[in-house]
Amino acid sequence: MRVMGKKFKFIGPLVLLLASLTILVACGGKETETVVEERIVEVEKKVEPITLKVQAAWPTTNMIYDNLVDFSERVEKMSGGRLIIEHLPGGAIVPAFEIQDATSEGVIDGGHTAMGYILGKSRAAIPLSHGPVYGMDMIDMWGWYYNGGGIELLQEWYQEELGLNIVSFPIAPAGPQALGWFAKEINTLDDIVGLKYRIYGIGNEVYGKIGVSVIQLPGAEILPALERGVLDAAEWVGGRMDLQLGFQDILKLHYTPGMHEPTTYSDLVINKDKYDSLGPDLQAIIEAAANQTAFRWWTKFAQENALAYREMVDIHGVDVRKTPDSILYEFLRVYDELVLEDAANDPFYAKVVASQKEYAGLIVPYRLSTWPAYDFAGKHYWEDEIFLK
Structure with missing residues (x-):
């Protein structure tokens, strides 16, 4: 008995092992060739993520x-x-x-x-x-x-x-963001002048120029400031994120939309x-x-x-109202400046x-x-x- 051939082949990330065993058997003076086994084994190469x-x-x-x-x-x-x-x-x-x-x-x-x-x-x-x-x-x-x-x-x-x-x-x-939550009604631009209003980013700058008393606070500090009267109004995002923060438990007057972030990309x-x-x-x-x-x-x-x-x-009985157009138009005017x-x-x-x-x-x-x-x-x-x- 003797092994006539053995060969290995490597393809891509897989190793294909081809084992061919050819056996010659002596029988009555004649050699008879018999293929006993032919097997392909696939071994997957391990790739670390x-x-x-x-x-x-x-x-x-x-x-x-x-x-x-x-x-x-x-x-x-x-x-x-x-x-x-x-x-x-x-x-x-x-x-x-x-x-x-x-x-x-x-x-x-x-x-x-x-x-x-x-x-x-x-x-x-x-x-x-x-x-x-x-x-x-x-x-x-x-x-x-x-x-x-x-x-x-x-x-x-x-x-x-x-x-x-x-x-x-x-x-x-995300967006459009709401104008926010207010302790009193706002019907004209004059109604927001002087209010202590929490707002972020460019909205803070624009409303500051309009005459609002703007304040920047991180999210965790907004509700305590509203409860203590440090703030008269505040915006966060609107919708689900405002509910998650809990505005509805303190104020019931909500104005939307704002013009400070009609669309935002993180x-x-x-x-x-x-x-x-x-x-x-x-x-x-x-x-x-x-x-x-x-x-x-x-x-x-x-x-x-x-x-x-x-x-x-x-x-929660929140009164959701439309932001007066006069406020939104004034925002755009000052923003453009x-x-x-x-x-x-x-x-x-x-x-x-x-x-x-x-x-x-x-x-x-x-x-x-x-x-x-x-x-x-x-x-x-x-x-x-x-x-x-």
């Missing part, structure tokens, strides 16, 4: 944290487990306002955060993420990012203007060196998962807010605003000219269900 630690700027109890969880689950499934996003709540490694710096330095691999949190570094954070945006809604703003040059400006801002080693993906759209930031090391397939998966998460999140956000406002009115000032002082800010105006100047008139007003068919079917007074 890549794990990225991504910290959010908010706690797990905040609805927006679900956006990061959704993204993480999509990445793992789309990559077949080759890329794992380990999502961490706000404060797990670094404070919320330090996420971009920590990502750039490699302290964490990525962050789920708000551009407005680093407004002190550059006022271009306002048009890049929120603000009146010249009549554009969430879909239009997305179009500006991906069809109007916004995504390139976003990378330029982080990498060249701020010198951060970061890539960014818009991932969590972003996913990843250390650029880490991102570049992933290879084009995993990079494409991150971008695709971020895009899908953004749109799925938007529909979830709208549904949750619809349910939340129904709960406000039907269960601030934009001119900022653009004169910052060439990059001016570049972003010019890009947005160019895109909005194409899309918004088109929609105003050809799309039916949302309330046309809406009121035909649901006018009796409108809770706004």
Whole structure:
């Protein structure tokens, strides 16, 4: 008996072992060739997954944290487990306002955060993420990012203007935000002048110029300030997030919409060196998962807010009223003045605003000219269900 052949073949990530045993048997002076066994064994090469630690700027109890969880689950499934996003709540490694710096330095691999949190570094954070945006809604703003040059400006801002080693993906759209919760009725612009009003970011600046006594407070301090009379009014987001904070237990008068954040995008930031090391397939998966998460999140956000406002009115007895137009128009007027000032002082800010105006100047008139007003068919079917007074 002798072995006539043995051969091994390596294909891609799998090892295929082909074992052919040919046996020659002496029988009656003749050799008879008999194939005893032919077997293929597949051995899968073990691939260690890549794990990225991504910290959010908010706690797990905040609805927006679900956006990061959704993204993480999509990445793992789309990559077949080759890329794992380990999502961490706000404060797990670094404070919320330090996420971009920590990502750039490699302290964490990525962050789920708000551009407005680093407004002190550059006022271009306002048009890049929120603000009146010249009549554009969430879909239009997305179009500006991906069809109007916004995504390139976003990378330029982080990498060249701020010198951060970061890539960014818009991932969590929200808005329009409400004007907020008030202790007394507001019917005209004069009714808000002098009020002690908690509001964030560009809204704080604009209403301050209008004559409101504006105050910036973190979320955890808003309700105690309202209870002590330190505040006369406050905004947070609106809908579900306001219910989660508990405004309905203190005030029953709610005005919407605001004009300070008609649409807002939070972003996913990843250390650029880490991102570049992933290879084009995993990079494409991150971008695709971020895009899908953004749109799925938007529909979830709208549904949750619809349910939340129904709960406000039907269960908590909240009086939801329309913000007087005079307040919204004055906001736009003062906002435009601030934009001119900022653009004169910052060439990059001016570049972003010019890009947005160019895109909005194409899309918004088109929609105003050809799309039916949302309330046309809406009121035909649901006018009796409108809770706004």
